[in-house]
Amino acid sequence: MITEATKDVTGEASLERVLHALSDPVRLRIVTALADKGERTCGSFDVPVTKSTCTHHFRVLGEAGIIRQRQVGTTRLNELCRAELDSSFPGLLDTILQAAAADRP
Amino acid sequence: MITEATKDVTGEASLERVLHALSDPVRLRIVTALADKGERTCGSFDVPVTKSTCTHHFRVLGEAGIIRQRQVGTTRLNELCRAELDSSFPGLLDTILQAAAADRP
Numbered sequence: 333m334i335t336e337a338t339k340d341v342t343g344e345a346s347l348e349r350v351l352h353a354l355s356d357p358v359r360l361r362i363v364t365a366l367a368d369k370g371e372r373t374c375g376s377f378d379v380p381v382t383k384s385t386c387t388h389h390f391r392v393l394g395e396a397g398i399i400r401q402r403q404v405g406t407t408r409l410n411e412l413c414r415a416e417l418d419s420s421f422p423g424l425l426d427t428i429l430q431a432a433a434a435d436r437p
Numbered sequence: 438m439i440t441e442a443t444k445d446v447t448g449e450a451s452l453e454r455v456l457h458a459l460s461d462p463v464r465l466r467i468v469t470a471l472a473d474k475g476e477r478t479c480g481s482f483d484v485p486v487t488k489s490t491c492t493h494h495f496r497v498l499g500e501a502g503i504i505r506q507r508q509v510g511t512t513r514l515n516e517l518c519r520a521e522l523d524s525s526f527p528g529l530l531d532t533i534l535q536a537a538a539a540d541r542p
Contacts, residue, residue, distance in 0.1 A: 333438040346540065346542045347465070347533070347536050347537055348460050348461060348462055348465065349460075349534070351456045351457075351459050352456075352457065352460035355453050355454075355457035355460055356453060357453055360452070360453065374499050375454065382519035384494050404463035420536075420541075421532075421536040422532075422535075422536075423528070423532045423533050423535075424533065424536050426458075427526075427528045428456070429451070430527075431452050431525075431526040431527075431529050432452055434526075435451070435452045
């Protein structure tokens with residue numbers, strides 16, 4: 333019998349959540365930019381979506397444990413949780429980022 | 438409905454599609470079983486879902502170019518498109534399978 337399909341994943345990076353979060357082209361682009369250029373403000377990403385859609389994408393990435401946000405004055409900064417991801421899923425982020433780069437020459 | 442039995446769905450693999458297809462625990466389990474044990478019939482997978490849900494999962498995996506299906510008499514066999522995936526996204530499938538295995542000790 334299989335019970336783990338209903339395993340509670342709240343609050344923790346689960347593999348499925350990480351894969352789902354990265355299965356969207358805009359979120360993949362946000363993560364690529366964070367990996368390339370480090371911590372950035374929400375408004376600094378070159379993505380073809382409205383601000384509210386962008387906010388949704390940041391939320392999905394945050395809930396998956398891929399990014400964290402911190403407030404500095406009136407500015408919200410986004411950072412990749414690289415160490416945590418590399419620890420939980422060795423090689424996964426790098427492999428996906430390489431595949432994304434190869435997919436969009 | 439069942440017309441994809443003979444449909445070759447490989448070659449259309451996009452990274453986002455592959456990640457989306459693998460972002461579901463049941464589909465991840467199907468792919469793990471195919472990687473471990475090779476070509477198998479649809480009914481041979483130990484997954485906690487109905488037959489029609491299972492059919493849906495096979496369709497998503499096929500459309501993402503992760504599996505192909507072939508009909509042998511009255512039996513439909515599923516096979517992982519490992520070579521195609523490894524060629525399109527080097528290391529991706531193995532990294533995800535390793536992460537999945539580590540996630541479910």
